[in-house]
């Protein structure tokens with residue numbers, strides 16, 4: 001399997017210390033994507049065993065809560081490979097999280113990868129079918145289908161949304177996301193992430209149009225205010 005890239009000792013994508021593995025390929029074309037370099041195929045080839053041996057070196061840093069995070073691109077496009085890697089990970093009790101848009105069919109391989117994960121971090125990118133289609137070029141049905149599956153099996157789930165100035169940075173729009181999240185009481189955390197411009201250079205390098213090239217990064221103050229708003233609404 002061709003793996004796009006790695007990030008060791010990451011802390012954002014799951015509990016504790018993470019070893020993030022970024023897969024190639026993505027069914028979406030989010031306007032705010034900061035990883036357009038994962039859309040094609042790049043990086044190096046690994047067998048499941050090679051990947052496990054790479055991960056295993058970081059086991060001492062994982063502690064009780066840390067582990068691997070499969071990210072991308074869309075990691076669940078490579079669900080059967082994840083299941084193969086997991087056959088090695090479990091021999092060392094190394095846990096993994098999935099960072100996914102949910103935009104895959106719920107095949108047996110996908111269900112197995114979800115069932116064996118410790119945590120699913122699901123991106124709820126936009127708030128209804130029209131907005132989802134406008135900004136990603138797909139509808140949100142597969143994401144919602146996955147949310148129902150996660151609820152049915154009571155899988156630990158975090159939901160995340162990237163907040164983009166001028167698109168979804170108002171409380172009126174956030175209320176629509178909150179209405180969805182509230183339907184899934186098993187969700188442990190709803191986390192907002194601020195749009196940033198650090199991936200802009202990738203669009204230039206790849207020679208592709210950046211639809212948000214004139215959009216500024218979201219300020220940390222606005223992000224904090226919106227996160228407080230969401231947290232309070234979800235408490236009530």
Ligand code: SF4
Nearest residue numbers: 026028029030033073
């Ligand atoms: S799902 Fe992630 S990798 Fe795919 S286009 Fe959207 S932001 Fe980019």
